Amino acid sequence: MTGIILFKTALIVYFAAACIYGVSLWGKRVFPARLAAGLLFAALAVHTLSFVARWFPAGEPTVIGLYDALSIFAWVMAAVYLLLQVKTKTRVLGAFISPVVCLLMVVASIGLGGNVSAPPMLRGFLVTVHVILSVAGEALFAVASCAGLMYLIQDGLIRGKRSGKLSRFLPSLGDLDRINHLCLLWGVPLLTLGGLAGSFWARIVWGSHWQWDPKQTWTLLAWACYAFLLHQRLAIGWRGRTAARWSLAVFVILLVLLMAAMPFFGTLHRFV
Amino acid sequence: MRLVLLGMSHWTAPVEIRERLQLACGEGGPAPAELLGIPEVREGLILSTCNRVEVLARVADGETAVERLKTFIYRQGNLDAAELARCLYVHRDRDAVRHLFRVAASLDSLVMGEPQILGQVKEAYRRAADHRTTGVLLNRLVHHAFRAAKRVRTETGIAGNAVSVSYAAVELAKKIFGGLHGKTILLIGAGEMSELAARHLLRQGVGRILIANRTIARAEAMAAEFQGTAVPFDRFPETLPEVDIVIASTGAPGYVVTPEMVSAALRRRRNRLLFLIDIAVPRDIDPAAGEIDNVFLYNIDHLQEVVDTNRETRRAEAEKAEGIVAEEVAAFEAWFNALAVVPTIVALRGKMEGIVRGELEKSAHWLAGFSEEERARIEGIVDAVVNKILHDPITGLKEESLEKDELPYVAAVRRLFRL
Numbered sequence: 090m091t092g093i094i095l096f097k098t099a100l101i102v103y104f105a106a107a108c109i110y111g112v113s114l115w116g117k118r119v120f121p122a123r124l125a126a127g128l129l130f131a132a133l134a135v136h137t138l139s140f141v142a143r144w145f146p147a148g149e150p151t152v153i154g155l156y157d158a159l160s161i162f163a164w165v166m167a168a169v170y171l172l173l174q175v176k177t178k179t180r181v182l183g184a185f186i187s188p189v190v191c192l193l194m195v196v197a198s199i200g201l202g203g204n205v206s207a208p209p210m211l212r213g214f215l216v217t218v219h220v221i222l223s224v225a226g227e228a229l230f231a232v233a234s235c236a237g238l239m240y241l242i243q244d245g246l247i248r249g250k251r252s253g254k255l256s257r258f259l260p261s262l263g264d265l266d267r268i269n270h271l272c273l274l275w276g277v278p279l280l281t282l283g284g285l286a287g288s289f290w291a292r293i294v295w296g297s298h299w300q301w302d303p304k305q306t307w308t309l310l311a312w313a314c315y316a317f318l319l320h321q322r323l324a325i326g327w328r329g330r331t332a333a334r335w336s337l338a339v340f341v342i343l344l345v346l347l348m349a350a351m352p353f354f355g356t357l358h359r360f361v
Numbered sequence: 362m363r364l365v366l367l368g369m370s371h372w373t374a375p376v377e378i379r380e381r382l383q384l385a386c387g388e389g390g391p392a393p394a395e396l397l398g399i400p401e402v403r404e405g406l407i408l409s410t411c412n413r414v415e416v417l418a419r420v421a422d423g424e425t426a427v428e429r430l431k432t433f434i435y436r437q438g439n440l441d442a443a444e445l446a447r448c449l450y451v452h453r454d455r456d457a458v459r460h461l462f463r464v465a466a467s468l469d470s471l472v473m474g475e476p477q478i479l480g481q482v483k484e485a486y487r488r489a490a491d492h493r494t495t496g497v498l499l500n501r502l503v504h505h506a507f508r509a510a511k512r513v514r515t516e517t518g519i520a521g522n523a524v525s526v527s528y529a530a531v532e533l534a535k536k537i538f539g540g541l542h543g544k545t546i547l548l549i550g551a552g553e554m555s556e557l558a559a560r561h562l563l564r565q566g567v568g569r570i571l572i573a574n575r576t577i578a579r580a581e582a583m584a585a586e587f588q589g590t591a592v593p594f595d596r597f598p599e600t601l602p603e604v605d606i607v608i609a610s611t612g613a614p615g616y617v618v619t620p621e622m623v624s625a626a627l628r629r630r631r632n633r634l635l636f637l638i639d640i641a642v643p644r645d646i647d648p649a650a651g652e653i654d655n656v657f658l659y660n661i662d663h664l665q666e667v668v669d670t671n672r673e674t675r676r677a678e679a680e681k682a683e684g685i686v687a688e689e690v691a692a693f694e695a696w697f698n699a700l701a702v703v704p705t706i707v708a709l710r711g712k713m714e715g716i717v718r719g720e721l722e723k724s725a726h727w728l729a730g731f732s733e734e735e736r737a738r739i740e741g742i743v744d745a746v747v748n749k750i751l752h753d754p755i756t757g758l759k760e761e762s763l764e765k766d767e768l769p770y771v772a773a774v775r776r777l778f779r780l
Contacts, residue, residue, distance in 0.1 A: 177539065247536060248651075250663045253670060256536060257522065262634060263539035326631025329655035 095139035096160070100194045102132035103167070107187035114184040117258040122180045126171070129183060133167045140164070158224050159197035163190045165228035173232070173268050179260035182268070185235040219287035223308065226280030230315055233272035234340035240265040240333035262329065269332050273319040280312050307346060314339045363423060364498070366457035367430050367449060368408070368415030371471050374448035382414040382438035393494040399433060401426035404496040406503070408464070408485040410478065412471055414438075417461060419498045427451055458502065458693055462686045465506040466513040467520070473675050474519040479510050497700075502693065509689035516685060519678040522671035527558040529667040530638050530659070531565055534606055537636050537657055545569040547604040549597055549618070550611030551583045554640050558608050559587060571604060573597035575611070601626030606636045609645035618646040624653055640664070702758050705771050708780040709755070713747050 106128035113121035140160075170186045173179060239259060246256040288298045299305065318335055321327040327335065369379060396405030396418060404419040416434060420426030435445050452460045463469045465482045486503045489495045495503070514520055523529040531541075538544060544567050548555045551574040559570060570589035573596070574580035580591040592600055601607070601622060611617055618637070627635060632655045639646040639660040651658025659667075721728070721740065728736055754774065761770045774780065 243536070247533065247657055250659070250666065252533060252536065252667055254518075254674070257532075261535060261539035262537050266634070267539075326628075326633075328632045329634055331632070331654060 092139050092143035095135055095142055096194075096198065099132050099136035099139055100191070100198060102128055102135060103163075103187065103191050103194055106132055106183070107191045110181075110184035110187050113181065114258075117254045119180060119258070122183060125187070126174060126180060126183055129167060129187060130171055133164065133171065136160075136164050136167070156197050156199075158220060159193045161221060161224045162228045162231075163193035163197065165225045166190050166193070166231055169229055169232050169272070173271065176271075177260070177264035177267055179236075179264045179268065181258060181260055182236060182239055182265070185239055186232060189231060189235065215286050215290040215293075219283050219290060222279050222283030222286060224283075226276045226278075226283055227311070229272040229276030229279065230311070230336070230340055233269050233276065233336045236265045236268040236272070237333035237335075237337035237340075240269070241330070241337065244330050244333070266329055266332065269336055270322065270328075273315060273322060273336070277312075277316050277319045280308075280315065284308060284312060307343070310346070311339075311343050314343065363420050364418070364454050364457045364502070365420055365423065365427055365430065366415060366417045366452040366460055367427065367434060368413060369448040369450065370413035370415075370469065372469075373450055378438070378440065378444065378448055379412070379414065381440065382409075382434065393489040394492040396430075396433070397494055399426065399429045401429060404499040405494045406485055406489040406499055408482060410481045413464070413469075415464070417457065417499070417502075419496070423453065455690060455694060459686060459690045461502065461506050462509040462689055463683075465510040466682060466686060467510070468513070468679060468682055468686065472524055473679055474521075474524075476514075476520055479507070479514075482506065482510075498697070501696065505689060505693045505696075509686055512685050512689065513682040517678040517681045519675055519682050521678075522674060524668055524671050524675065526640070526661065526664045526668055527554065527561050529664045529671070530558050530608070531561045533657075533659060533664075533667070534562065534636055535565070537634055538605065540566070542566040543568040544605040545571065545603060546606040546608065547571045547573065547592075547597065547600055548583075549573050549594075549607065549609040549645065550575075550613075550641065551579050552610040552640075555608045555610040556583065558638065558640070562606065563587060567606070571597075571600055573600075598622045598626070601635075602629035605634070606638065607646075608638045608640065610639075610641045611645050612641070613645060614643060616645060616647040618650060620647050620649040620653065623650040623656055627653060627655065638664070698761075699759075702761070702771055705774055705780065706755055706758060709751065709774060709778060712778055712780060713751060717743055717747055 106125045109121050109125035109128060113119065113125060166186060167190050170183060174183070240262060243256060243259045243262055243265065246252060246259075247262070291300065292298050318327070318332070318339065321335075322332055369382070371379070393405055393407050396402050396407070396416065401421045402418045403421060406417045408415045408417070414434075416430055418426065418430060420430075431442075431445065431449065434440075434449070435442060438445070460469070461482075465479055467474050467476070467478045470478050482503070486495070489499070523532045534541060534544075541562065546559060546562055546567055546569070548559055548570065551572055563570065570584075570587050571592050572580040572584050572587075572589050573592040573594050574583075575594045577591060577593060580594075583589070584591040598618075607618070609618060618639075623635070623637070627633075635656045637646050637650060637656060637658040639658065642661060644660055646658060646660070648658065648660075650656060721743070728739070731739070754770075758770050758774065
């Protein structure tokens, strides 16, 4: 019960942060963004407490529902963004991140108060690790794509010699590219480990490491794409515009595929 | 208010006159204390920068004081009166306040929005304060000017964008790279313009500077000055993979930097961002180089365009700033007027109270016939009558202080009641 109240509070504060970021973007002023970052931080803190309140009674982290997965997704996005903001001065990127976080939270809230106890098959340490790591990896890719979009806008402005108010307001290309680098660098290993954890668990409960169910296939595809991007970045030097374009494109394609494949997700591996 | 401001600035006086005054009024010049030597001057402050010399003073008698202050300035700069009269402006009271606020907010500067002027006003104030030549009015006024300047700075974009070509280049570099720490720049051609841009970039923390010039001696001289490295001119393409910003300004008739050079360098630098600045006419860098991914090419016209738009923006922001200044001038006037009214009200009340006490004392013998309670009631009635009579005049005085420039009521009340 406390968990739900905290979750809703977090949702409202995320929403407020997104609105103020919107104001900041609209007026091209940095001051509101500063305020919004504070709100985002507060929302993240409340959100964290909501996890504690939800998990504490169960005695262990329960991350088996769509609710939990999306909620963690949103949490990681917000947390990663705030961390990056400390490292690079990309205050305004929050204007792109916070609406996504909000949307995730709204969708997550549909499953609010749903089943807290998982079926026995989906309980256990490995399942928790699997979900948290995979979702965290994917959240990092989402941040990379937001940064990619902003990079392309800024790149277009500078290249087109239209370095007006908007260009001054947006973060620098160097910082946005650094975010792409960091997100790929951390996202790929996280998703890899998450996948491995899931696979080990599958071996235990289903008897085989791999099932070729739509969701596994989709995740494999996502993993392959991002591993490829990371490789290109490190080995060949896909930086700047190329990296931004690909990060954004891959994310959008994967999102579309996910939407399309959703109805076919089998009972075995779906979100409860 | 009896506030006067006399001075000359780049708008009114040629540099030959300004510099004579400036030498005389600068750091080694007369102490603001000398202003107080003029009998009419009660408080004073001297502001002297490379673009203006101004004297601000609170005076007892406007016109005589202005004449004497003019003589003061005339003596300092060793100028003749005719010369001076052409260049000097005199602002009084509200105009003086507005002028000071506009100066502090950098609205009167040659480059509108430049940040140094506020520091210079602060310095002038510090000098005056050290010599104890400021009092209630100037202290309040100058602090109010700081406030107005701060508001203009934070609430408008007047200082927000570069209005010189070399600074526009620095701003662009920041937009591309984020921080400039540890970045390397290459100057191809060691001209005056590139030197200026390099200076700006170095101040922003650029790490290393390479200089390629056809005359190697010139490159070496400049390298020594900037603690950089001179590179033989024909070997500069080899340095492209390791530099982040290139400033080209040679006198070459054709393109010195080709797209092939740039793409080869980009491969070797693994597509790290490269910012090419071409300030040469005719151009040094083939425009096709700017089409390459992760390469940004700006030539002198592009930079000039940035500067022009920025100037345009500044002008628009200046209107907003003038509004803020007007508000602050009004706020200061309200404070000042209240200041003049308050003592009058206090004096008026004091006089009435004195009359009441005096009359009650005269009738003390007769009053003794009443009981304690009755005496208190009589005193109460008299006080109430006085308060009721005073209520409207006092309200009127207070209102007047916020509405009108002159304070005829204050003067009238003082005369009528012989305060």
